[in-house]
Amino acid sequence: SIVFLNGVYVRAEDARISPFDRGFTFGEGVYEVCIAVNGKFVDAPAHLARLDRSLAACGIAPPPEKADLDSIMKELLGKNDVTTGLVYLQVTSGVSPRNFTIRPERRSTLLMLAQASDFEQASAFREGIHVQLQEDIRWLHRDIKTTMLMPQVMAKRDALANDVSDTLFYDEQGITEGASSNVFLVDAYGTLVTRSLSNRLLAGCTRERILDLARGAGFSIEERPIQRAELATAAECFVTSATYLVAPVLTIDGVSIANGQIGPITRTLQCLYCNYMNN
Numbered sequence: 001s002i003v004f005l006n007g008v009y010v011r012a013e014d015a016r017i018s019p020f021d022r023g024f025t026f027g028e029g030v031y032e033v034c035i036a037v038n039g040k041f042v043d044a045p046a047h048l049a050r051l052d053r054s055l056a057a058c059g060i061a062p063p064p065e066k067a068d069l070d071s072i073m074k075e076l077l078g079k080n081d082v083t084t085g086l087v088y089l090q091v092t093s094g095v096s097p098r099n100f101t102i103r104p105e106r107r108s109t110l111l112m113l114a115q116a117s118d119f120e121q122a123s124a125f126r127e128g129i130h131v132q133l134q135e136d137i138r139w140l141h142r143d144i145k146t147t148m149l150m151p152q153v154m155a156k157r158d159a160l161a162n163d164v165s166d167t168l169f170y171d172e173q174g175i176t177e178g179a180s181s182n183v184f185l186v187d188a189y190g191t192l193v194t195r196s197l198s199n200r201l202l203a204g205c206t207r208e209r210i211l212d213l214a215r216g217a218g219f220s221i222e223e224r225p226i227q228r229a230e231l232a233t234a235a236e237c238f239v240t241s242a243t244y245l246v247a248p249v250l251t252i253d254g255v256s257i258a259n260g261q262i263g264p265i266t267r268t269l270q271c272l273y274c275n276y277m278n279n
């Protein structure tokens, strides 16, 4: 495959990142995942705006290619013959001696890669997922999309070890978010409930789009923490992310939501989102 690294397109096997890159030694990096469907990016401006916010929050200088990121994304798809798939962007603070506080002298590192994947055909989207709950042990800047993903990797590995496909996190106020997604519940009255934005969770681009589509379709919406006890009695539950799209949640810690079926409101929102992506 062809990747974009610091201003040039290179074959992945020829790409070289320094052992002194602070993304490697300190995990000092931020990232984005944006998908394309039939060659068209889904909410790319929102993803690039969030990348800017993550960089600013971490004090990482924007890469010199900042103004051209959307055209590089398009070109990268073409060079990899991908029409439906994802583009991954990672920016680290660059190369410096192994020293916490020293400022890198050179440019921020920018890596972009493309991967084919058909999200609408994925079983998570078509059939739903089974999840477990875990206490959210991450730091308190979850609104920043950093590459420090150890807690998420551990939570997802633990899910697989427990024969489920993902983990939802909770804190003392309720559900925060999934390990790589935002969580929605449909209550008995058909109201959509999802946690309000704060430092406790990532402002998902898909979350925002779904809220917008749901509002447009006349659903009532409550942004507030979802209590763990509410989940068992929820009419429906689903998670959103760029790659999950809208994935129905069938069971939580072994307890079925809506008899383990995909609920009608979840299906409606899946349809609205697919129409949005494909048009």
Ligand code: PMP
Residues within 6 Å of the ligand: 033, 177, 178, 179, 180, 181, 182, 202, 203, 204, 205, 206, 207, 240, 241, 242, 243
């Ligand atoms: N929360 C976390 C922790 C995530 O990693 C993701 C996926 N990037 C999301 C939420 C969903 O964000 P988005 O809809 O922008 O993909």
